[in-house]
Amino acid sequence: MKFFIDTANIDQIRDAQELGILDGVTTNPSLMAKEGITGKNNILKHYVDICNIVDGDVSAEVIATDLAGMIREGEALADLHEQIVVKVPMIRDGVKALKYFADKGIRTNCTLVFSPGQALLAAKAGATYVSPFIGRLDDVSSDGIHLISEIRLIYDNYGYETEILAASIRHAMHIIDCAKVGADVMTGPLSAIEGLLKHPLTDIGLEKFLADYNKGN
Numbered sequence: 001m002k003f004f005i006d007t008a009n010i011d012q013i014r015d016a017q018e019l020g021i022l023d024g025v026t027t028n029p030s031l032m033a034k035e036g037i038t039g040k041n042n043i044l045k046h047y048v049d050i051c052n053i054v055d056g057d058v059s060a061e062v063i064a065t066d067l068a069g070m071i072r073e074g075e076a077l078a079d080l081h082e083q084i085v086v087k088v089p090m091i092r093d094g095v096k097a098l099k100y101f102a103d104k105g106i107r108t109n110c111t112l113v114f115s116p117g118q119a120l121l122a123a124k125a126g127a128t129y130v131s132p133f134i135g136r137l138d139d140v141s142s143d144g145i146h147l148i149s150e151i152r153l154i155y156d157n158y159g160y161e162t163e164i165l166a167a168s169i170r171h172a173m174h175i176i177d178c179a180k181v182g183a184d185v186m187t188g189p190l191s192a193i194e195g196l197l198k199h200p201l202t203d204i205g206l207e208k209f210l211a212d213y214n215k216g217n
Contacts, residue, residue: 001179002186004022004026004186005024005187005188005193006189007025007031008034008035008037009035013025017054022055022056023056024057024059025050025058025059027061028059028061029061051080051081051083057084058084060077060080060085061111062097065093067100071097074088075104086109087108087110087111087131088108089111090122095121098125101126110131113131113132115147119151129165130151130162131187132164134174136168148166148178148181148182148183149181152182164182164185165185165187170192171191171195172192172193174188175188175192175193
């Protein structure tokens with residue numbers, strides 16, 4: 001399973017990279033604004049700054065919702081850096097844009113996916129990644145993990161190469177559950193990733209080892 005971090009915070013991206021487990025980054029203008037990064041030129045520069053920190057894919061989102069606008073923005077984003085993956089929303093023109101980009105050899109991440117049917121369309125159109133938002137589904141009493149398992153079954157049935165990128169990850173257990181049902185990638189906050197490190201028995205065991213060692217010194 002690949003680990004992406006969902007943020008525009010450079011310090012958190014560096015922390016995840018230094019941990020040695022980071023495979024990529026997902027971000028968007030909302031996350032940029034959260035870090036005080038606004039304005040087209042500043043946002044584009046920040047995408048490049050992120051690419052210069054990490055070794056893997058960096059998803060950069062189009063703002064337009066019409067086909068011509070998505071194509072224009074997506075091509076500009078792809079030209080920024082070879083690691084850029086263009087994030088496209090799951091709407092009618094978005095599906096058309098996915099097909100256009102696939103034909104042009106531009107990698108894409110289909111975002112805001114909430115159903116197996118949407119994921120199927122994204123794969124048919126040639127998306128590189130599909131991003132089901134499991135946390136948001138959980139928020140409305142739907143089963144986000146079950147959606148991942150349904151998409152996995154459909155993709156395996158037909159050999160689709162689109163990778164399932166579990167998004168809207170809220171905590172460490174989401175990551176474990178996604179790994180169990182076969183998500184190819186997870187993207188979430190640094191806190192969720194670091195949550196995998198934690199176990200009280202590890203802390204207790206380390207404390208005892210150190211106490212026993214210090215008895216002889």
